[in-house]
Amino acid sequence: MNRLNSYLTAATIAVACFASAAGAQTTGDLFSTPKVRRALDYLKATEPDTIKDQIKACEIPAPTFQEQKRAEYFKQRFTELGLKNVRIDGIGNVIGERPGAGAGPTLVLAAHLDTVFPEGTDVKVKRNGSILAGPGIGDDCRGLAVILAVARALNEVKIETQGTILFVANVGEEGLGDLRGARHLFNDELKGRITHFISVDGTGLGVTNAGVGVVRYRVTFRGPGGHSFGAFGLPSPIHAMGRAIEKISRFHVPAQPRTTFNVGRVEGGTSVNSIAHTAWLEMDMRSESVTELAKLEAEFKRAVQEALDEENARGAGSKKLTVEMKMVSQRPAGVTPADSPIVKAALAADAALGITTRLSAGSTDSNIPISLGVPAITISGGGAGRNAHSLDESFDTTDSHVGTQRALLIVLGIVGAR
Numbered sequence: 001m002n003r004l005n006s007y008l009t010a011a012t013i014a015v016a017c018f019a020s021a022a023g024a025q026t027t028g029d030l031f032s033t034p035k036v037r038r039a040l041d042y043l044k045a046t047e048p049d050t051i052k053d054q055i056k057a058c059e060i061p062a063p064t065f066q067e068q069k070r071a072e073y074f075k076q077r078f079t080e081l082g083l084k085n086v087r088i089d090g091i092g093n094v095i096g097e098r099p100g101a102g103a104g105p106t107l108v109l110a111a112h113l114d115t116v117f118p119e120g121t122d123v124k125v126k127r128n129g130s131i132l133a134g135p136g137i138g139d140d141c142r143g144l145a146v147i148l149a150v151a152r153a154l155n156e157v158k159i160e161t162q163g164t165i166l167f168v169a170n171v172g173e174e175g176l177g178d179l180r181g182a183r184h185l186f187n188d189e190l191k192g193r194i195t196h197f198i199s200v201d202g203t204g205l206g207v208t209n210a211g212v213g214v215v216r217y218r219v220t221f222r223g224p225g226g227h228s229f230g231a232f233g234l235p236s237p238i239h240a241m242g243r244a245i246e247k248i249s250r251f252h253v254p255a256q257p258r259t260t261f262n263v264g265r266v267e268g269g270t271s272v273n274s275i276a277h278t279a280w281l282e283m284d285m286r287s288e289s290v291t292e293l294a295k296l297e298a299e300f301k302r303a304v305q306e307a308l309d310e311e312n313a314r315g316a317g318s319k320k321l322t323v324e325m326k327m328v329s330q331r332p333a334g335v336t337p338a339d340s341p342i343v344k345a346a347l348a349a350d351a352a353l354g355i356t357t358r359l360s361a362g363s364t365d366s367n368i369p370i371s372l373g374v375p376a377i378t379i380s381g382g383g384a385g386r387n388a389h390s391l392d393e394s395f396d397t398t399d400s401h402v403g404t405q406r407a408l409l410i411v412l413g414i415v416g417a418r
């Protein structure tokens, strides 16, 4: 996941009188029932098991597009937890259902299987006191462990819910996975069924209710190529790419709504004494605003075209460069309003646990439901994470049970406990 900024705090939002989405209870009633209190105690007592699950999941490699092994493991775990209709869907998401009493909401509680780390990365988790170190240990092995813990606690305390909970370990959240797992749930596998969506992603105690829009391109310049001395004067794909990057680096974007851009990868050429045949760059653009993102995208395309034209104008002879601009990823922007029941459920759970809520914007699986108008938030899984998306990622387990408890309370705030 990728949280970008906070712009609202709980202090600005009144949550005194929240009724759960199931309409059955007020928060106060719900959270003070003996069963729910028992479930919270159970989660605190068994947090070491949750952490074991987190480590176990993390030591099964799951690069984006290669999540199968970890998916098989979750299928087994969902089955052991007594979830119904456990399956791996057509794109690789693992789904298990916990039916409600009926006539309630249908909530997806998801965490993503995939990591940004390529095949062959050492994913062994090292433990030093309260610190766990390993690639993916927070993002999103923490979320995966938390959803298992929620299912375990509901079983242990025999909580019957009004609404149905669909537990999902989904594929394709990171990078060029492009939210394909979440997309598939909403467009295909669970189309029309989901009324609420919660993704547990990463660490800390944040709530993401706004989806930052993302658009990414791979731009490939192509030309005849030739000897650096013998063919001197030919237009160069690498030089054109350089011109494009120089223009991009001078873009101005607003701080609010937050809008960003980055050329994250480049490649090209074959040797120092050759004019390249090809060169490509990958560009990532993001904004909290649909309008600003569209403006940035248009400016980017203009810059690439100008770079091509300038390099072709410089080149001698009739041989010209071409450019291909291929969109490789797109995540829609949008917001689940702060006064919607799903956000209020998070605020109420935080109030019950003494947590100050920080609502933020990010690019997560929730972007998909948010863009479709389905109430969705992404919550973090507790503990404290460092260096997500890097090889020295770590997770501090101090008080991490609060994240697990909070996930349970938010879920119950939506589906209602009977």
Ligand SMILES: [Zn+2]
Residues within 6 Å of the ligand: 001, 002, 112, 139, 140, 173, 201, 202
């Ligand atoms: Zn993540």
